[in-house]
Amino acid sequence: MSLSTENNVSQKALDDDLFTLSPRHPDSRLEADWLFLFNKLPPDQWFSADYAYKTSGWLKVHTNIRKRQRILTQISEGYQSGDYDWSAYRSQMLKRINMHVLKLHQHHGVEDEGFFPEFIRMYPQLQAGFEILGRDHLRLDALLDKLQVQNDMLARSEVEDKGLSEQLHQTLMDGTDLLSQHLTDEEDLVIPILGLRQG
Numbered sequence: 483m484s485l486s487t488e489n490n491v492s493q494k495a496l497d498d499d500l501f502t503l504s505p506r507h508p509d510s511r512l513e514a515d516w517l518f519l520f521n522k523l524p525p526d527q528w529f530s531a532d533y534a535y536k537t538s539g540w541l542k543v544h545t546n547i548r549k550r551q552r553i554l555t556q557i558s559e560g561y562q563s564g565d566y567d568w569s570a571y572r573s574q575m576l577k578r579i580n581m582h583v584l585k586l587h588q589h590h591g592v593e594d595e596g597f598f599p600e601f602i603r604m605y606p607q608l609q610a611g612f613e614i615l616g617r618d619h620l621r622l623d624a625l626l627d628k629l630q631v632q633n634d635m636l637a638r639s640e641v642e643d644k645g646l647s648e649q650l651h652q653t654l655m656d657g658t659d660l661l662s663q664h665l666t667d668e669e670d671l672v673i674p675i676l677g678l679r680q681g
């Protein structure tokens with residue numbers, strides 16, 4: 483190989499590097515091979531007029547999930563640091579947790595049974611990526627079941643039970659990181675599919 487060819491090669495590698503986008507968080511589990519659609523439709527275009535009508539529904543559902551998780555965490559932290567008494571804490575938590583658990587289970591069901599199989603049929607090369615997301619759902623659903631059991635205990639606990647509130651807080655904490663990683667990886671995989679498909 484001549485020196486000039488070598489230079490060309492490294493220049494090309496440099497150019498490729500420059501235009502290779504990274505998934506949106508450093509802990510992304512998406513492999514570079516799965517990002518061919520993401521590179522065609524990167525996040526800064528998701529809300530542009532050409533795509534928003536196809537992508538914003540999914541993103542909005544995720545925004546609401548993140549918001550519910552954040553509010554629950556804030557209430558739980560508020561109680562732990564003495565901002566709420568037991569009855570205010572309970573009345574804030576009970577309905578919100580019931581709603582959060584219900585909505586998330588439904589959301590996972592729709593994805594597992596409808597969307598993910600459809601996307602795998604469209605792009606079989608993304609199957610391993612969707613399997614990661616499906617396994618996340620199993621782990622998240624287990625945490626949601628735990629949260630529901632603890633919430634049912636909360637509903638019966640008219641007398642303050644600090645131990646229960648700490649367990650509940652821990653379950654919420656365990657869910658936050660997993661949920662955030664899951665939603666972001668899912669968006670990086672799914673939103674370009676939605677945006678780029680016809681119709």
Ligand SMILES: [Fe+2]
Nearest residue numbers: 590593615668
């Ligand atoms: Fe999901």
Ligand SMILES: [Fe+2]
Nearest residue numbers: 544589593668
């Ligand atoms: Fe989702």
